[in-house]
Amino acid sequence: MNAALPPLMDRIGHMLARQADRAYEGQRTESVSALAHALQCAQLAEWAGASNSLVAAALLHDIGHFADDEVMSLGDAVDDEHELRALPLLAEGFGPAVLEPIRLHVAAKRYLVAAEPAYLSTLSPASVHSLMLQGGPMRPDECEAFAARPHAADAIALRRWDDLAKEPGRPTPSLDYYLALLAEVVQPPAGLGGRSGQRVASLDHEGVVGR
Ligand SMILES: [Fe+2]
Numbered sequence: 001m002n003a004a005l006p007p008l009m010d011r012i013g014h015m016l017a018r019q020a021d022r023a024y025e026g027q028r029t030e031s032v033s034a035l036a037h038a039l040q041c042a043q044l045a046e047w048a049g050a051s052n053s054l055v056a057a058a059l060l061h062d063i064g065h066f067a068d069d070e071v072m073s074l075g076d077a078v079d080d081e082h083e084l085r086a087l088p089l090l091a092e093g094f095g096p097a098v099l100e101p102i103r104l105h106v107a108a109k110r111y112l113v114a115a116e117p118a119y120l121s122t123l124s125p126a127s128v129h130s131l132m133l134q135g136g137p138m139r140p141d142e143c144e145a146f147a148a149r150p151h152a153a154d155a156i157a158l159r160r161w162d163d164l165a166k167e168p169g170r171p172t173p174s175l176d177y178y179l180a181l182l183a184e185v186v187q188p189p190a191g192l193g194g195r196s197g198q199r200v201a202s203l204d205h206e207g208v209v210g211r
Helices: 007-021 034-047 052-060 096-115 125-133 140-147 152-164 175-185 195-201
Strands: none
Touching: 007 034, 007 175, 034 052, 034 152, 034 175, 052 096, 052 152, 052 175, 096 125, 096 140, 096 152
C-alpha cells in the first residue's frame, strides 16, 4: 500500500487483502475467494463501461461481510446485513453514487427474483440461501417502490455482476489496480456540518426496501 494514501484507503486495502484466502459466503461457499469475487465484480463493471463510482461500488459491495470480528463470526445462518454494515466506513470517503448501489444490492436481488421469473435459476446455492434470510422475493408494492429509487438501476447492474463474479481462476487486474481507481473516486473529508452531515443522513434504514 502507498503510505501516502489516506487512512480510509489503507483500511479498505487491508480488509480486502485479508480476504484472499477466505471462502466467499460462509459455510455455503462459493467457488472463489472473497477477494477474487470483489475483483471479478469490479472487472465486470469495468467491462460494461460503468463509471468509476460504480466500479468502486462493485469492488466494495461485500466489504460489510468483513466489517468486524462480530459479523465475521455470524456464519451464514443469519442475515448479516452486510449491505448496511459497509456504509458507516465507506461514508467517510464516498458519496451516494458508491454508497447507494451497495446499500441496495441485496434489495436488487429480491427485486429481480420477483420481476424476472428466470432469475432465480441463475443464482448460486449460497445466494438462494441468503435470499431467504434477506426476506425472499419482493411483493409487488415493494418492487414498485424499489424501481422508483434513484440508484435502483445501478444496484440492479451491480447485482448482475455480483452473480457472475464467481468464476474460479478467472484472471483479473490486481487489488492495487482497483485501489488506485478508488483513490480517484474517494472524496476528501468534509467539514463538520458540511457534506458529511448529508452522507450520515443517508445511512438510516429508511432506504432499505423490504429487508
Ligand atoms: Fe457479492
